[in-house]
Amino acid sequence: MDVRLESGERRSVKVRRRSGHVVGDRVEVVGERLQRRERDTELRRRDAMGRTHVVAANLDVLGVVIAPLPPSPAGFVDRALISARAAAIAPFLVVNKADLPGAAELVADVRETWIDGPGGLELPLFIVCAAAPDEPEHARGLAELLTFFAGQRRPRRGAFIGTSGVGKSSLVNAMLPDVALPVGEINEYSGLGRHTTTTATLHELPGGGELIDTPGFRDFGLVDISEAALSEHFPGFREVVFDSGQRCRFNDCRHLSEPDCAIKAAVSDGRLAPARLQRYLELLEGL
Numbered sequence: 001m002d003v004r005l006e007s008g009e010r011r012s013v014k015v016r017r018r019s020g021h022v023v024g025d026r027v028e029v030v031g032e033r034l035q036r037r038e039r040d041t042e043l044r045r046r047d048a049m050g051r052t053h054v055v056a057a058n059l060d061v062l063g064v065v066i067a068p069l070p071p072s073p074a075g076f077v078d079r080a081l082i083s084a085r086a087a088a089i090a091p092f093l094v095v096n097k098a099d100l101p102g103a104a105e106l107v108a109d110v111r112e113t114w115i116d117g118p119g120g121l122e123l124p125l126f127i128v129c130a131a132a133p134d135e136p137e138h139a140r141g142l143a144e145l146l147t148f149f150a151g152q153r154r155p156r157r158g159a160f161i162g163t164s165g166v167g168k169s170s171l172v173n174a175m176l177p178d179v180a181l182p183v184g185e186i187n188e189y190s191g192l193g194r195h196t197t198t199t200a201t202l203h204e205l206p207g208g209g210e211l212i213d214t215p216g217f218r219d220f221g222l223v224d225i226s227e228a229a230l231s232e233h234f235p236g237f238r239e240v241v242f243d244s245g246q247r248c249r250f251n252d253c254r255h256l257s258e259p260d261c262a263i264k265a266a267v268s269d270g271r272l273a274p275a276r277l278q279r280y281l282e283l284l285e286g287l
């Protein structure tokens with residue numbers, strides 16, 4: 001795997017296949033070994049056998065990519081947002097294929113569902129056309145996305161998830177100039193893990209920030225969300241209710257028909273949109 005030294009120099013090192021390093025890990029050289037530092041965040045995926053793997057370490061942001069075509073399955077965006085928030089990775093949204101019919105409607109729908117209205121999130125939203133990123137009508141979206149990665153105070157490290165075919169690879173290519181080389185990782189030294197047959201890559205963006213691209217998790221199965229995580233991280237619940245110190249009477253309240261439910265109280269007095277509770281209930285049903 002490749003490591004990036006603090007000096008910025010890159011070096012290839014041999015590690016055991018089962019060393020457990022993943023892309024984004026910070027490592028230190030201890031004698032003959034690379035010792036992993038504690039991770040700030042872990043992005044997990046579930047494989048076909050139902051096992052959970054860490055696919056990337058120390059991500060700051062996770063871009064949930066959708067497009068007019070193919071449509072993402074019902075609940076996908078909410079599940080992705082919840083998974084990111086539960087992992088302490090800040091989510092953002094990307095609507096790709098802005099050139100296709102239906103893009104404007106999708107953007108309106110995204111705003112209404114996640115951003116506007118009572119309980120809406122401060123969720124960065126980028127509207128891009130990865131297939132023609134330099135067309136005048138699409139260039140701004142990509143520029144804004146690159147500015148977001150470059151960060152105001154410090155650069156961000158992110159990755160994209162989304163249904164197969166929404167254009168994640170195209171987006172990565174649009175964000176990286178031709179000369180960009182796949183690089184290893186970080187700080188001191190960092191592990192760029194080889195995941196069985198797929199190689200995870202950490203790209204440095206020209207304007208600042210880093211993009212992790214891992215073929216194996218582009219379309220990864222989201223790990224199961226627990227009832228507790230669903231309630232804690234459902235978009236809007238925390239912002240409107242829990243962060244202002246309101247609690248349901250029962251710690252494990254599912255916000256169904258329990259008495260003294262803070263979520264239902266927020267819906268009845270208009271602080272939370274009823275559609276939010278409805279989407280929560282649909283996800284709860286499907287857990």
Ligand SMILES: Nc1nc2c(ncn2[C@@H]2O[C@H](COP(=O)(O)OP(=O)(O)OP(=O)(O)O)[C@@H](O)[C@H]2O)c(=O)[nH]1
Nearest residue numbers: 097098129130131164165166167168169170218219
């Ligand atoms: N019209 C249009 N097509 C696009 C755009 N971006 C990507 N595509 C097309 O969408 C198809 C899928 O793009 P990919 O980048 O391979 O999608 P992906 O999300 O990486 O797909 P997986 O690797 O299967 O997860 C390709 O045919 C792209 O050319 C876009 O902005 N507009």
Ligand SMILES: [Zn+2]
Nearest residue numbers: 248253255261
């Ligand atoms: Zn409740």
